[in-house]
Amino acid sequence: MIDVAPESKKAKDLKGDFWDAKNIQISIGEIITEEKPPEEEVKGPKPRPHVTDLRSWDMKLLERYEPFYAPFCDMCCLCTYGKCELLGKKGACGIDAATQQARTVLLACLIGTAAHAGHARHLVDHLIERLGEDYKIDLGSNVDIEAPITRTVMGKRPATLGDLREVMDYAEEQMSHLLSACHTGQEGDSKDFESKAFHAGLMDDLTREVADLAQIVALDLPKGDEDAPLVELGFGTIDTEKPVVLCIGHNVLPGADIVDYLDENEMEDQVEVCGICCAAIDVTRYNEAAKVVGPLSKQLRFIRSGVADVIVVDEQCVRTDVLEEALKNRSAVIATTDKMCLGLPDMTDEDPDKIVNDLINGNIEGALILDPEKVGEVAVKTAMKLAPIRKSLKKLPDIDEIIELASECTDCGWCQRVCPNSLPVMDAVKKAADGDLSKLEEMAIEELCYTCGRCEQECERNIPIVSMVTKAGERRVKDEKYRIRAGRGPAQDVEIRRVGAPIVLGDIPGVVAFVGCSNYPEGGKDVALMAKEFLERNYIVVTTGCGAMSIGEYRDEDGQTLYEKYGGQFDAKGLVNMGSCVSNAHVSGAAIKIANIFAQKPLEGNFEEIADYILNRVGACGVAWGAYSQKAAAIATGVNRWGIPVVLGPHGSKYRRLFLGRADDEEKWKLKDLRTGEVIDGEPAPEHLLYAAENREEATVMIAKLCIRPTDTPKGRQMKLSNYIDLHRKYLGTIPDDIDRFIRTEKDIPIVYKRDVMKILEEKNWKPRELPKEPSLLER
């Protein structure tokens, strides 16, 4: 048989009439029409679960990890009965404060899920249009379980892009039911709202997997390659002498077509293509010559710097005032998706050269172009023409101007009061007025300021504080040169085979996933320091999105970034950048694959058994230190439903809901031992399902604790407790007072700490207890 697929998988090569013959394969001597393989048999009880089908599992989780609500607002403002105040009262519709919080959380999760689902739907439909619905889902010989979430939820493996569309149909239907439950006069119980939020999270997981699978196979992104290339990261890597095209957002298609256009016209060396947020990650997965400016926190700073000649925005996490900001510097803006049109004229059907001329001449403020290929051409041509014109523009205030602007400060102090992290903004401005820019520079370099711009909005003298911070940081920009490993996609099956037993038995003390956005309390360095801590302790460290970038922006004492120091293998001491936001699906995917490949649990339609397995055996913990978005809420809630705990940074408390366990209530931790059928005493492992820590030190200790699982062998438990005790001693100065809860027999006690721990056990009148053989929350 002759393989007729083109060698190149570049987006541009996937166009044309050739694919109209997509269902035809050519073999010697005959033409055969490909036959679809028969539908796989569903093995588990709940394929394509409807909203209430997994409710019993949710209630088990919620009984152990009760929702902890911290209302952001005392009111409900959703209908015209109100506003209703819910402080100790019910609203006009009968809703109470707890239920209203749960409802708000469900709404947030659905917004997040819709963002991923909209992204996935766009990718799938677009790629089907280019490649045909029979285009194969093939992640290569090292990844047989290509879609663990889809297999589990849908009850079958997706073989083609067309199958992914079917997954989207199902997820969108579920989202519609879930959203309807938020209407006034529908759901009236907080735990049922939470069960629905779990379901929204699961749909989020599913659609993220669809999005990443589609782009991996169709655009030939790395397929679980531990040696994915190291790509350039940081402001300082951008060659400002060249025209610069900046991509912001999450959808790879416009960025991929920009790279293709350059490639096709042999202009690769003439234009810099860079990105912020997940678009950056995914474009560098597509082409390693592209560069990552940095996480979301860099957005306004980079736009204000004026370096970008053209700003291409797609969807999610883009500043909604991007056009206004870009116009200040005469950067051209191209909007590329239906999610964000910015009031711009739709130029999709216009001649590319006319669009370029309109942009250059200022006939239009920007352009909405819904054809990624056309975006590629227009972005490059515009950048080439605009760059020389813009060179003469002054984009930032100079030092004298900063001093003059700063002297306008009236000492009102409101800039620091509205700063999310209460940074000493006014102090920095006052110092600048005296000619000392060091505090402004510190805010830029240490990334303490994530350039939200609220200080400027509040300033009664309209002092452009973010521009001043940007300018003050300018002289150090050249030092901002780092390396990040391009997102590799999923863990390979062979890797799961290798680490499955050590993870379940505890020999690898845990898998820690640093994911999410950059709403950090004290800069991105904290994420890198936590990653370093766990890498040095033999954990598997997984990362995605802005978290992956923040890890890359740190150099250790040897001057190396962690990506240069640690390999990309899914194994102990591996630093595994899986990719963008949507690649978070591979984090839960890896845990699911452990249940399937190591423990031989069937996936199809078998959600509860898989989640139960993960909760009790897979020592994984997610960390979303700078989570800010509704997407992050959906991701965390989805991951939680699979039984994986998540630690948030302090801003995460604003999500209004956590899932906290009560270690002091022994009844909550009883387990069913499926081997013996007995109900036995358990332990708070993992103690919480969704937790917000006040600072890095607290988070680090909590992460180590949340990797403990009932199935740890004594040797594995010793290792996990060693880490927990070490970190507790490092940051709090003592052996943790709750250590007795995690010692089942004396064999669990780390040898180094034996004497001290034994003393605590004696004080607490500790008694040994049985190790569960097959711990479960399920009834079987």
Added chain:
Amino acid sequence: MIVLNDRIIPWQPTVIAGPKQAMLVTPETATMMIKKARRPLMVVGPLAKRQEVLEHTVKIIRHFDLPVVATADTYRALSEAGIESEPHGIVEITNLLKDPSWEGIRGEGQHDLVIFIGCIYYIASQGLSSLKHFAPHIKTLTICKTFHSNADASFPNMDDDEWFRYLEKMYAE
């Protein structure tokens, strides 16, 4: 438009949650609240590790013989200052305080007054909101230098000098 007194607008103004606002208290009133409480609890956060704040905090704890919970990594600083405390995350202690049947830090029953100092403003605000809504059995008092509208009673916004004078008054009687 009437401009409210800056001292009683929440330090981060957008944490205003609704019509109910904390009562602005003086050091004398704060002292009275602690004395009147049967089972008060002091929650000390990481911003209290700053030397001057720590010194005042330690003196207040000793003056009133308060049981103490240290949030985040504050335990070590308190311990080195000779104060015995119990480490809990701020969300963990808030969760325990919500439960009327919890036996409290000293096992003597649920606390009836919680005094906060040194916790990061916005997460403390969320914790206070949780207690405001779901722990009617507890009064909350914040003695930070920032006004917390979600508490039952709070010091106003002020600078360090005034704040330290406030704190000193609490133990100098």
